[in-house]
Amino acid sequence: MAVRTIEVREKVMAKNDELAAEVRQKLAAAKVPSLNLVSSPGSGKTLLLERTLAELGQELRFAVVTGDVQTQNDADRLAKHTQRLVQAVVTNGACHLDARQVMEALSVVDLADTDMLFVENVGNLVCPASWDLGEVAKVVVLSVTEGEDKPLKYPKMFRMAEAAVINKIDLLPYVPFDIEKAIGFAREVNPALRFFRTSAHTGAGMDEWYGYLREKIAAARAS
Amino acid sequence: MHEMSVAMEICRMAEERLTPEQIPQLVEVGVEVGDDSGLEPENLRFCLEALLQHPPFVGAKPVIRRTAGDALRLDYLEIDDGRPDD
Numbered sequence: 001m002a003v004r005t006i007e008v009r010e011k012v013m014a015k016n017d018e019l020a021a022e023v024r025q026k027l028a029a030a031k032v033p034s035l036n037l038v039s040s041p042g043s044g045k046t047l048l049l050e051r052t053l054a055e056l057g058q059e060l061r062f063a064v065v066t067g068d069v070q071t072q073n074d075a076d077r078l079a080k081h082t083q084r085l086v087q088a089v090v091t092n093g094a095c096h097l098d099a100r101q102v103m104e105a106l107s108v109v110d111l112a113d114t115d116m117l118f119v120e121n122v123g124n125l126v127c128p129a130s131w132d133l134g135e136v137a138k139v140v141v142l143s144v145t146e147g148e149d150k151p152l153k154y155p156k157m158f159r160m161a162e163a164a165v166i167n168k169i170d171l172l173p174y175v176p177f178d179i180e181k182a183i184g185f186a187r188e189v190n191p192a193l194r195f196f197r198t199s200a201h202t203g204a205g206m207d208e209w210y211g212y213l214r215e216k217i218a219a220a221r222a223s
Numbered sequence: 224m225h226e227m228s229v230a231m232e233i234c235r236m237a238e239e240r241l242t243p244e245q246i247p248q249l250v251e252v253g254v255e256v257g258d259d260s261g262l263e264p265e266n267l268r269f270c271l272e273a274l275l276q277h278p279p280f281v282g283a284k285p286v287i288r289r290t291a292g293d294a295l296r297l298d299y300l301e302i303d304d305g306r307p308d309d
Contacts, residue, residue: 002307003250006300008240012232012254013295095228127225130261156261 016131019099023106023134030111032063033220034119035213036133038157039141040150041123044167046074047200048141048209049118053081055203056210060217061113065089065105066120067097074120085109096127099134115217125154136216137162142186144168144177151186158186163194163212170199226262229295230270236297238279249275249283251301256287257294264289 011017027034037045046066053062065087066074075088087105089097102119109117119135121128129138140161142150145168151158158164164186166179179197186193196212198205237252252271256264264287271285288298 002305003301003303006240006302008236008297008299010236010297011295012229012236012297015236016232094231095225127228130225130229 013130013132016099019103020132020134023099023103024136026103026106027111027117027134027136028220028223030114031220031223032111032114032117033137033216034117034133034135035216036119036121036128036135036138037141038121038125038128038138038161039123039143040125040146043123043141043143043146044200045120045123045141046077048165048167048198049078049120050081051200051203051206052118052210052213053078055206056213057082057084060115060213062116062118063087063109063111063114064118064120065097065102067091067101067122069093069095069122078120091122095122095124096131097121097133098131102133116213125150125157129154129157129160136220139163139165141165141167142182144171144175144179146177148178148182149185151182151189155189158189158193161190161193163196165196165198165209167198167200169197169204170202226266227270229262230267230274233271233297234274234280237300240300241302243279245302245304246279247281248302248304249280249300250303251284251286251299253286253288253298253301255290255294255296255298257290257292259291259293260295261293262295 039045064078067089069091072088075086079086089101119133138161140157196209198209256262268285268287275283
């Protein structure tokens, strides 16, 4: 018999979790909080960040890592709103970012000159929920052009998130989206979830979002 | 989609665990999947079968063992090195 068995018994996520812990430690040492932005494709994550960089870029120093299956279009869009480096990760088919990619991206980020790291994950409400990227919080973005029942259909993502941004509220008069119903569904899966109602297009609700970012930065500095 | 991403990670782990000589000798990949892991075992099997057909692998067979709980583990790798047992 020539067959040999190599016992492994290792968690599939073990390597990622180990690297995520390293990322978290590195960011904590630099007092830089990281937010992992997750959503389905087309929710407006990139526009939310574009507006944030444009309006808060003079006050706060943001570093950004973007993930896309193909193209670095999002990074190119964001780079127009900041003089700082925007790191593009092209996953070449993978449906999420992993901690190794974030660690590599951080190798060229000057954390001493950074107040906050945004990780704009690949648009996907399933896989990114399972991959820890060393963030202090996941923020799920849900737009009003989607169904109100997204939190029920994708509970893990909403359960893992600390905050939910309900985006594109400028379109509410034109779409049959019941915002209170969506919030109710989200609270069913995560009663502690915080909500922000924004239009990254018109700027509505962005001040509350900026308040949250300032709060996360203050907490990281105080830790 | 999620299963494919997990299957890719399992293949990466297998490559990391095996020497370059052992990779083409891989005949079986044992995976433990918990009922609460959020994965559909048959989908994962399908994805692993697809990935293990392509280089550097040469058609290893995934063997999925379902368990209670949320475990998701690469359990074992079986290689056929063509040598008799010690």
